[in-house]
Amino acid sequence: MPDNYPCLLVGDFNLMRRPENRNRPGGDVNDMFLFNEALSSLGVVELPLLWKKFTWSNKQNPPLLERLDWFFTSAEWTMLFPETTVSTLSMETSDHVPCLITATTNVPKGGIFRFENYLMEHDDFLGVVQHGWSMPTPHFDKAKVITTKFKNLRRVIKAWQTHLSSLKMNIANVKLILTFVSLLEEFRDLTVEEWNFRTLIEEKLLFLLKQQRIYWKQRGTIKWATKGDAGTKIFHAHATIKHRRNFITSLLNSDNTS
Template identity: 50%
Template sequence: MNHNRNWNVLCWNVRALNAVRKWDAIRNKVGETNCDIVCLQETKKDNFDAAFVRKILPATFDDYLFVPSAGASGGLLVAWKFVYFEGNLKFANNMALAIDFSSKHNDSLWTLMNVYGPYTLEGKREFITWLQSLDISNDEDWIILGDFNLYRYPENRNREGADINEMFLFNSCISHLGLTKIFLHGKKYTWSNMQNLPLLERLDWVLTNNSWTLSYPETTSKALIMEVSDHSPLVISISTDIPKAHIFRFENYWLLREGFQDILSENWFAHNSLIDKAKIITNKFKNLRAALKVWSSNLSNLHCKYLSNSATLGIFGGIQRLKIGRMELQVHLKRKASCPSGTAKGILEAKRCH
């Protein structure tokens, strides 16, 4: 079994599954993104069955969980390929659907939470309070995605009028949970009011905890073209492959250099919030390696100088040996010239001279 595998998640507020053109658009996006998990928000459906799921998704998506809509608003669906993943309900309410997944290709365990945040002021405050109360363990891999109906910064709107207090509460919640934003490629905004002079906002987010970042460092997100909905679909690419880095070599002479012990102590004993011992030691080595790379870049390259000097000394040694050989040859020729020649005695003397 291959223990390294990449997979994609399609995340999309579809604004109701009430038209065939939307079903076709979802199927097309699934094929376009080659995704293995689909997370839909605002389905506006109070029930799902296998027959309806087949209308909007390929037959390979043979397992799913959903949250029914509340009247004509809300509703969540998560569907996945059972051949790759096994999913079990963790919890659900009208704002979120959390599923514990097991990846069959490497037996890894992780949690995905599909979110649809309320759009009313009162609902937003209630949602933030509930979100902040989540118990997200440092030993568990979490990815939280969907339409939060919240933005984090004034630049998440194309117009003035951002709610500063709302942004503060949302950012405080993210900080309290220790979550990290996955950078969005492709587009700056994910929602439009679809007017001639549109209001554009970033309302859709992908957040992960520190444990997820260590397990899946190559997680990326991209916003696709907006169609059949006022939200852009997002494709999240997840990889268990760790990119090959430049080879790190520890030089023994660093131990003798001033500042090495300070770098070692500062980075090896730095505080972190991890609990798992294997992740703690891995994190220590990563921090120390990064710090040593920066520190060593400011040192003179003694190793290269040593090799250069050795080569120079070798050349001088060769020249010296040539000089000695030349002197020995001159002495030999002088001795030979001083020996008698042309007679038997001279020949014998010449042999003795050798």
């Protein structure tokens, strides 16, 4: 096995590692010893088998069950894909149990700050910016002062952004209230207070839809987004296409192999 290279070793070895790898007493202890010694010299790590203990059956009554299928990884593979697992599926016509290997990794990612343009429409935005920009800085160099001010502003806006309600949820709630008022109007006339309330809610919805249009314009990078209706499918499609273009599906080595 090459050094410093991620490897996954899979196969029906027709060998066992321990006597308990079969449901009846038996098995060649010398073969077990040689098999384990070979694995030790390779420096591989055994992947645990989930759900079932044995992977082969002689399909007789009573059956002989054995663990003959094994899965190993190199140390480099374990570092790259620490959550690699092997799970068993249901045995059908074969005498071997199908096994499914899942290779995943959860690499921690730092929280990336992304400024949302629609936040500029919020009533408190200018106050937040003024507060972040006016925070004291311990530097005297002008370049360091301006850099620190932008860092403070980013930190303040990020903290303020986490306390804001979801734009999508706000739009859904406002639409739900308008639906309720419309249903109420079918049974009786609205009072003056209810009529004024509906007017205020409609204005709120227009304001939220304007923010949503700004949101999808920023996501889709569409210059002509202002000519469309709020939240139309074209904006969602362009934003999805942009996301797919930025998604890395494979990497190539120096010899152009993936």
